[in-house]
Amino acid sequence: SQQGEEDPQALSIQEGENATMNCSYKTSINNLQWYRQNSGRGLVHLILIRSNEREKHSGRLRVTLDTSKKSSSLWITASRAADTASYFCATFQTGANNLFFGTGTRLTVIP
Amino acid sequence: DTAVSQTPKYLVTQMGNDKSIKCEQNLGHDTMYWYKQDSKKFLKIMFSYNNKELIINETVPNRFSPKSPDKAHLNLHINSLELGDSAVYFCASSLVGENTEAFFGQGTRLTVV
Numbered sequence: 053s054q055q056g057e058e059d060p061q062a063l064s065i066q067e068g069e070n071a072t073m074n075c076s077y078k079t080s081i082n083n084l085q086w087y088r089q090n091s092g093r094g095l096v097h098l099i100l101i102r103s104n105e106r107e108k109h110s111g112r113l114r115v116t117l118d119t120s121k122k123s124s125s126l127w128i129t130a131s132r133a134a135d136t137a138s139y140f141c142a143t144f145q146t147g148a149n150n151l152f153f154g155t156g157t158r159l160t161v162i163p
Numbered sequence: 164d165t166a167v168s169q170t171p172k173y174l175v176t177q178m179g180n181d182k183s184i185k186c187e188q189n190l191g192h193d194t195m196y197w198y199k200q201d202s203k204k205f206l207k208i209m210f211s212y213n214n215k216e217l218i219i220n221e222t223v224p225n226r227f228s229p230k231s232p233d234k235a236h237l238n239l240h241i242n243s244l245e246l247g248d249s250a251v252y253f254c255a256s257s258l259v260g261e262n263t264e265a266f267f268g269q270g271t272r273l274t275v276v
Contacts, residue, residue, distance in 0.1 A: 082261040094167075094253055094267035095206075102262060138204060144261050150196070150219050151265055153206040 056141055056154035064160040071128040073157040075141030076121075082144045084117055084124050085151065089138045098126075098139075133163040166190050169254050169268035176244055177276055184239045184271045186254030195237035196265065197229060198253040206253070212237050213259060244275045 056077040065071055075084070083102045087095040101108045101117045101124070108115045114127040128135055138158050142151040167188045176182050188195060197209040210229040211219045217229065226242045237256075241248060254268040 085264060087267075092270075094269045095255075095265075096267070097264035100262065100264060140206065142265075148219070149194070149213070149261075150208050150211055152208065153198075156204050156206075158204075 056143055056152065058139075058141060058154040058157045060157060061155070062158040062160070064162065065131055067131060067133055067161055067163050069131055071131050071135070071159055071161070073126045073139050073159070075124045075126070075154050077124075077141075077143045077152075077154070078122065079143070080146040081119070082146055084115075085142045085144070086113075086115060086124075086126050087140045087142060087153075089140065089156070091137070095140065128159075131159075131161045133161050135159060136161045167254055167256055167266050167268040169252075169271050171271060172269060173272050173274075175274045175276065178244055178246060180244050181240070181242045182244060182273070183241070184252055184254075184273070186237050186239070186268060188235055188254075188256040188266070190256055190266060192256035192266070193234060193259045194257050195231070195234075196255040196257075197237065197239050198255060198267075200251045200253060200270070202250070209239075209252075210237075241273075244273075246275050249273055249275045 058075045085100045086098045089095045099110045112129045117124045138156045140156045141154040194213045196211045209223045212231045228240045230238045251270045255265040257263045257265045
């Protein structure tokens with residue numbers, strides 16, 4: 053399967069805490085992207101990290117990429133109730149003209 | 164001024180019917196996609212179109228057919244609907260190239276009864 057896997061499947065934290073989500077994939081990639089999906093809505097792009105990058109920041113988001121381990125992590129610092137959503141990693145795979153999505157992590161931030 | 168818009172948002176229909184879902188993007192993107200999200204939230208690529216040319220078809224039954232009248236539109240037509248087709252279908256678009264993000268529509272929740 054070209055689909056990646058994320059863990060945990062679900063994560064519940066208190067507001068103000070940091071959240072960490074992990075993504076593993078199987079094939080060679082050009083880049084890895086993280087998306088957010090609020091309940092009943094479409095996906096929204098958060099951040100893109102290229103295969104030759106190891107770390108990237110965007111506001112309260114931090115993403116790392118380890119191509120040797122075929123894994124990525126997304127950190128959300130100082131979480132807020134509004135961060136409650138599902139988070140998906142997606143890989144743009146070498147030789148493919150498409151994004152393949154992971155299984156998602158459901159994050160709940162408790163006020 | 165919605166970037167990627169899909170209609171309808173909800174679609175309830177009986178088995179055996181034929182239905183279409185429309186998608187339009189006003190971003191000037193060259194590539195459009197259809198994804199299926201099942202009840203477990205797995206997102207699976209169905210089709211992508213680049214300048215009216217189908218470039219990916221991921222083992223989707225031929226009851227599903229994408230139709231692109233122009234590069235701003237990619238409609239999804241489904242023949243002989245089955246119960247297993249019930250899912251949320253997302254349209255998306257992006258620029259050509261590997262380091263670009265995809266923009267998604269709000270989804271169409273299809274329920275086959």
